[in-house]
Amino acid sequence: MVTLKDIAAEAGVSITTVSNVVHNRKSRVSPELVRKIEKIIQREHYAPSMSARSLANDQSNIIGVITHLTPQNTGSTVGDPFMSSFVDSVEKRIREEGYYLMIRAVEDAAELDSLSRSWRLSGLILTGMFQDDFFQTTSALGIPYVLIDSYVEDPEACCVLLEDEKGGYIATKYLLEKGHRAIAFASPSIRPGGVIEKRFIGYRRALEEYGIPFDPSRVFTQEITVEEGKKLGRQLAGRTDLTGIFASADILAAGIMAGLSERGVNVPEDKSVVGFDDNYLAQLTVPCLTTIHQDAKRKGILATDLILKQLRHEPIEEKNIVLPVYLVERGSVLPLR
Amino acid sequence: MVTLKDIAAEAGVSITTVSNVVHNRKSRVSPELVRKIEKIIQREHYAPSMSARSLANDQSNIIGVITHLTPQNTGSTVGDPFMSSFVDSVEKRIREEGYYLMIRAVEDAAELDSLSRSWRLSGLILTGMFQDDFFQTTSALGIPYVLIDSYVEDPEACCVLLEDEKGGYIATKYLLEKGHRAIAFASPSIRPGGVIEKRFIGYRRALEEYGIPFDPSRVFTQEITVEEGKKLGRQLAGRTDLTGIFASADILAAGIMAGLSERGVNVPEDKSVVGFDDNYLAQLTVPCLTTIHQDAKRKGILATDLILKQLRHEPIEEKNIVLPVYLVERGSVLPLR
Numbered sequence: 001m002v003t004l005k006d007i008a009a010e011a012g013v014s015i016t017t018v019s020n021v022v023h024n025r026k027s028r029v030s031p032e033l034v035r036k037i038e039k040i041i042q043r044e045h046y047a048p049s050m051s052a053r054s055l056a057n058d059q060s061n062i063i064g065v066i067t068h069l070t071p072q073n074t075g076s077t078v079g080d081p082f083m084s085s086f087v088d089s090v091e092k093r094i095r096e097e098g099y100y101l102m103i104r105a106v107e108d109a110a111e112l113d114s115l116s117r118s119w120r121l122s123g124l125i126l127t128g129m130f131q132d133d134f135f136q137t138t139s140a141l142g143i144p145y146v147l148i149d150s151y152v153e154d155p156e157a158c159c160v161l162l163e164d165e166k167g168g169y170i171a172t173k174y175l176l177e178k179g180h181r182a183i184a185f186a187s188p189s190i191r192p193g194g195v196i197e198k199r200f201i202g203y204r205r206a207l208e209e210y211g212i213p214f215d216p217s218r219v220f221t222q223e224i225t226v227e228e229g230k231k232l233g234r235q236l237a238g239r240t241d242l243t244g245i246f247a248s249a250d251i252l253a254a255g256i257m258a259g260l261s262e263r264g265v266n267v268p269e270d271k272s273v274v275g276f277d278d279n280y281l282a283q284l285t286v287p288c289l290t291t292i293h294q295d296a297k298r299k300g301i302l303a304t305d306l307i308l309k310q311l312r313h314e315p316i317e318e319k320n321i322v323l324p325v326y327l328v329e330r331g332s333v334l335p336l337r
Numbered sequence: 338m339v340t341l342k343d344i345a346a347e348a349g350v351s352i353t354t355v356s357n358v359v360h361n362r363k364s365r366v367s368p369e370l371v372r373k374i375e376k377i378i379q380r381e382h383y384a385p386s387m388s389a390r391s392l393a394n395d396q397s398n399i400i401g402v403i404t405h406l407t408p409q410n411t412g413s414t415v416g417d418p419f420m421s422s423f424v425d426s427v428e429k430r431i432r433e434e435g436y437y438l439m440i441r442a443v444e445d446a447a448e449l450d451s452l453s454r455s456w457r458l459s460g461l462i463l464t465g466m467f468q469d470d471f472f473q474t475t476s477a478l479g480i481p482y483v484l485i486d487s488y489v490e491d492p493e494a495c496c497v498l499l500e501d502e503k504g505g506y507i508a509t510k511y512l513l514e515k516g517h518r519a520i521a522f523a524s525p526s527i528r529p530g531g532v533i534e535k536r537f538i539g540y541r542r543a544l545e546e547y548g549i550p551f552d553p554s555r556v557f558t559q560e561i562t563v564e565e566g567k568k569l570g571r572q573l574a575g576r577t578d579l580t581g582i583f584a585s586a587d588i589l590a591a592g593i594m595a596g597l598s599e600r601g602v603n604v605p606e607d608k609s610v611v612g613f614d615d616n617y618l619a620q621l622t623v624p625c626l627t628t629i630h631q632d633a634k635r636k637g638i639l640a641t642d643l644i645l646k647q648l649r650h651e652p653i654e655e656k657n658i659v660l661p662v663y664l665v666e667r668g669s670v671l672p673l674r
Binding site for chain 2: 022038049062079080084100102104105111113118120226230261280281283
């Protein structure tokens with residue numbers, strides 16, 4: 001069997017150089033040399049054994065993107081627009097840096113522990129809400145990990161977060177500035193410590209600033225699906241007391257708009273709507289959706305880079321990255337006369 | 338170090354039973370026994386080494402979902418609604434069956450060859466268009482593979498396809514039956530042997546049946562992005578000669594509808610639109626989109642099952658699965674008076 005050493009000897013280069021070509025870190029090698037080495041590799045039909053390497057190095061070069069299976073989320077990993085955009089960006093970054101991506105949904109901390117140790121995963125990107133024992137398990141593994149959209153207390157944990165509270169605040173404040181006073185809050189279930197709770201807190205802070213008492217009958221929670229969103233839209237069509245709606249996700253906002261439209265209620269003439277995410281849906285609704293911008297692709301890049309920096313023992317300036325949000329003004333809000 | 342055998346001995350069960358629990362094939366074991374075995378595993382902190390197992394079995398239990406990097410597709414793996422829904426369903430099925438999912442974009446056949454051999458991948462799911470040398474490389478690997486939406490001649494290759502030609506035909510015929518005669522065809526670039534070409538051939542067949550000469554000025558190709566779709570919608574608003582539009586993807590149809598609306602052209606009153614996919618976008622547009630249904634989740638399940646059957650040496654009744662399409666009538670088409 002041909003080894004890395006054989007290839008290096010024949011090309012007259014170091015083993016590291018061949019390794020860079022083999023593991024797709026080609027930018028570190030001159031194009032000419034890349035061609036020369038690839039030619040030898042192809043002729044000799046060389047493929048490094050990742051399993052052997054994994055046993056030798058005690059890590060696999062696989063980074064896992066882990067989602068949490070719950071009764072509410074029965075198995076979706078990349079099914080929604082945020083996750084598909086986020087994972088897309090992680091795959092690209094990981095590949096460019098010579099690593100490999102495994103995606104996996106797990107039910108509990110024991111499953112994560114077993115998955116990570118049996119594969120000797122090089123790093124973990126945990127998306128969504130997990131209970132505290134997950135974080136204990138994860139940090140006990142002793143491998144780099146990054147938490148996405150998880151509000152945990154541990155200052156040692158690497159996190160990529162969003163200004164969720166501010167997002168909820170500026171969305172609601174925008175509606176208030178346009179004269180709206182009776183504003184609905186629509187979201188999936190508000191779990192303590194989750195991103196939705198932060199956005200909800202922002203909603204309440206804005207109301208408070210304007211001296212508007214919080215009214216629980218204006219809070220609507222349901223699953224994040226198109227069908228549930230449309231159902232809520234049809235329901236909100238009957239709530240003539242409400243003039244503004246803040247939805248915690250664009251897909252929910254788009255569903256609400258479709259449901260309102262089915263009942264002959266026009267946006268923004270009859271009701272104003274603000275979303276959250278600024279994904280492509282916000283540009284497909286008619287009118288286009290005024291929404292809070294977050295950058296899912298950038299989240300993916302930053303999360304991957306935090307893992308890579310740990311793997312390479314590079315200094316990490318910021319363990320807690322909080323991405324900024326801002327409001328994008330489009331056509332779904334009208335000032336209240 | 339604790340071995341599988343130790344756990345089995347302590348639980349008083351076979352190694353296979355412990356293995357089923359470890360590799361998440363829990364449905365084959367009684368809940369009571371699962372709990373008992375998991376308790377021992379946790380106490381003993383047991384994790385099987387996948388690398389050692391991979392070296393011993395000459396396969397890793399990893400199934401790769403591979404996409405093709407092209408100048409048109411610079412790195413997206415799960416970024417679009419079809420792929421996100423497809424991969425979501427593959428991950429779930431693979432997990433339930435005790436396998437693991439790697440997603441990866443590759444540039445050429447050599448990269449696929451090296452990836453597959455170095456990881457000892459257990460199977461490959463190839464999505465999208467590849468050149469012929471890809472299929473030669475893939476079959477030379479000697480591992481199970483499935484081609485998704487690839488029209489290849491090889492009767493030995495496992496494929497999951499769609500009635501693409503029929504989809505194009507019934508979409509166009511539906512518009513013709515409603516009295517439309519000047520019908521646009523909107524799609525990404527029409528590559529020979531690709532799914533879009535099949536849908537295009539269906540479009541032309543329907544026109545021919547109705548004795549309508551093909552007019553190349555009614556064919557519009559552009560990238561599949563929201564922005565390009567909206568641009569095309571604005572452009573089509575000026576084409577008063579055209580009363581019907583068949584778009585080869587829902588995301589394109591939704592973009593076109595948004596672009597038409599920007600120019601004050603109403604769907605379906607001024608122009609009728611038919612899409613293709615029947616993903617969630619078709620229920621978010623106003624009016625809801627009349628479209629050709631395909632089942633991306635089912636494609637994922639069938640593709641995974643074709644790999645698993647090959648791995649388990651089970652008989653395969655159908656190597657070429659062609660999923661049916663049908664038209665879903667919603668609100669975006671009006672009979673032409």
